[in-house]
Each structure stands twice: as C-alpha cells, then as structure tokens.
Amino acid sequence: MAFEGKINFFFDPTCPWTFVASQWIRQVSNEINRSIVYRPFSLAIKNKENNVPEPYRSNQLKGLPILRMVVKMQMLGQGDSPLIGELYRQFAKSYHLEDNKNGTDSVAIAREVGFSTEVISAWEDLSLDPKIEDEMSYALSFTGNDVGVPIIVIDEREGTFGFFGPILHRLPDADHSVRMFNALLDLSRIECFSELKRSRSSVDVGTELI
Secondary structure (H helix, E strand, O other): OOOOOEEEEEEOOOOHHHHHHHHHHHHHHHHHOOOEEEEEOOHHHHOOOOOOOOOHHHHHHOOHHHHHHHHHHHHOOOOOOHHHHHHHHHHHHHHHHOOOOOOOOHHHHHHHHOOOHHHHHHHHOHHHHHHHHHHHHHHHOOOOOOOOOOEEEEEEOOEEEEEEOOOOOOOOOHHHHHHHHHHHHHHHOOOOOOOOOOOOOOOOOOOOOO
C-alpha cells in the first residue's frame, strides 16, 4: 500500500547527522512523491543547561537564526512552505558540504531563497525562542527527552507516531532509502517496540545536495 501520511522532519541545521538524515528523507520524498514539512529543533536550546565544549556550543548557536525564521513562517501560516526546505538545503550546502562553519550567512541565504523581509527580520528575534521550545516539546513527546535530532513524526489517518533517527553515517542509495523508510514505518507502528542500536561510524556528509 502506498504511503499517504504526512512527514514532519524536525531539524537543527548545524547537526551533521541530521543533515545526512535530511538527504535521506528528501531522497525518499522524491521516490514516493510525498512532501516533507520541516520543523525547528535547537540543540543550543536543548543543551543550554549542559556544559557543551567549544566549538560545539558556538556552532549550535549558529542554527538559531534559521529556526527563528522557520517559526515566523509557521506564525504566518506558511509552515509547510517548500521555501523552508530550500533554506535548510542552501544553509547545509555552505555549512556542511563546503565546511564553511564561520562564513555561512543565514540572512543572505534566506534572501536568495526568496523569503520576505518580514520573515528574514525574525533571525535575531529572541522572543521567538519559546516557540522553538514548543516545537521541541512536541517532537520529544514521541521520543522521550534523552535524544536530539533528527526526529521524524508521521501523521496518518490511523494516528500519529514519531521516532528519533535514523542515524546514518552516509547516504544510502534510493532503493535502500525507501526500504529503510518502510521498515521504520512498520516498526514505529508497533506500540511496544522501543529501540534498536549499534555502534556509529564517522559521519560522511557527502559532496552533493539531494
């Protein structure tokens, strides 16, 4: 049976593991012809009470301007706009693929992608951070608080469920991507199933955007 649900992908734009998962879910989206709703999750906010060493702390803070713009889009009723995915893609191209950790300009990228001045001006609006926290709380309600991102929440006719992951150290091919997506759906629909885990390899973000 063809998948007909809604895919909500919670992301922090600075996380390399989330970026690889975003490449995977975009590949799946292209194969099954279903759109993705990109939703905000801040590792900087999640870890604000923790002693996160540098440069990780500074790098996580660099995701907040993007996430504030996403929240502003949601407030304007445009939370499912494909512009959000494109903003993330172009940020990731500079930040992850080109390894431009210090020179990636979120505002310039948002302007090039086509965001309105109203949305772009939200990049430094700290009053929007509680809205990000609300989104995070919703995502974590499906996974528990002991995870970060990626988190995927699926809305189906029969109900809503979510999970942390998948954690991928590189992008699989299109066939394996769809097979993995279907397997994750099947497992996640089983209420008593909680977790699988194995050791990670070093993350390989690849060289091209999906």
